[in-house]
Amino acid sequence: MLNTYITNILGIKLTEQQNGQFDAYYNLLVAYNKHTNLTRITSRDDADIKHFLDSVLISKLVDLNKVVTLCDMGAGAGFPSIPLLIVFPNIQVTIVESQIKRVQFLQELKQALGLEFNIVHDRAENFSSKNYQQFDIVTARALGELRLILEFGVPMLKVGGHFIAPKGSKFEEELTSAAHAIKVLNVELITQDLFELPLESGFRANLLFRKEKHVSGYPRPFPIIKKKPL
Numbered sequence: 001m002l003n004t005y006i007t008n009i010l011g012i013k014l015t016e017q018q019n020g021q022f023d024a025y026y027n028l029l030v031a032y033n034k035h036t037n038l039t040r041i042t043s044r045d046d047a048d049i050k051h052f053l054d055s056v057l058i059s060k061l062v063d064l065n066k067v068v069t070l071c072d073m074g075a076g077a078g079f080p081s082i083p084l085l086i087v088f089p090n091i092q093v094t095i096v097e098s099q100i101k102r103v104q105f106l107q108e109l110k111q112a113l114g115l116e117f118n119i120v121h122d123r124a125e126n127f128s129s130k131n132y133q134q135f136d137i138v139t140a141r142a143l144g145e146l147r148l149i150l151e152f153g154v155p156m157l158k159v160g161g162h163f164i165a166p167k168g169s170k171f172e173e174e175l176t177s178a179a180h181a182i183k184v185l186n187v188e189l190i191t192q193d194l195f196e197l198p199l200e201s202g203f204r205a206n207l208l209f210r211k212e213k214h215v216s217g218y219p220r221p222f223p224i225i226k227k228k229p230l
C-alpha cells in the first residue's frame, strides 16, 4: 500500500530494497513499542500513512536529490527523517533527540535498516547553539510550537537553507504567533503545502521557510525561550 501511495502522490517508485527497509522499520517499531513507548500508531495501514507517507511528503517541498545535510530535531522513533533517508539515501541525516530510550531505538534501527545516520543525544537547542549554519535543511515534527522550533532550528541552517515545519490544522494560528520569530530570525515563508492524508487520516500543512541571513544570539537558553518566546 505504501508503495502505491508514494508512486501516486509523489511519482516515486520504491525499489525492492526500499520496500524491505520500510517492512523492517515497521516490524522493529511494533516489536520495540511492546516494551518501550514510541508511538500510538501501530497498525500497518496507519503507520504507512501517518508515519511513512506523512514523512516522505516533505520531499514535495525541496529537491532532496540535491540536499546534502538534514537535521531532524526531536525525531522520536525517526520521523520524519528516516523515511526520507530510505527514499533519498544521498541525504546526510543528523537526529538530535533528548530521550535516551528513543536514542537506543534509533541505534537499533540503524543496524536493522543498514543505513548511515548520526544520532545525537542532546536537546535540540543545546546542539543548535554549538552548530551554527551547518545544515541545508532543519525539520521537526510534533516537537513544539512553531515559534519555539524556529528558534531552536534556524541558527543551525546555512544561509539559503530551508526550515520545514510539518503542522496540523492550527497552522494558521501558529503562523500568526510566530510572526515576530519569523522577522527576528530572518526567515521567509516560501510555501504552505496543504494535504489531506488518505483514508481520512488527517490534515497536514507542511510549511517551508528559507533563511535569508544569519542572526547571532539565538537560540537562547531553554528557560528563557519558554518564559519569553519570540
Ligand SMILES: C[S@@+](CC[C@H](N)C(=O)[O-])C[C@H]1O[C@@H](n2cnc3c(N)ncnc32)[C@H](O)[C@@H]1O
Residues within 6 Å of the ligand: 073, 074, 075, 076, 077, 078, 079, 080, 096, 097, 098, 099, 102, 122, 123, 124, 125, 140, 141, 142, 143
Ligand atoms: C511528540 S514526539 C515526536 C516524535 C517524532 N518527531 C514524530 O513526529 O513522531 C517529540 C520528541 O521530541 C523529543 N524532544 C522533546 N524536547 C526535545 C528537545 N528540546 N530536543 C530534542 N528532542 C526533544 C522527545 O523526546 C520526543 O521523542
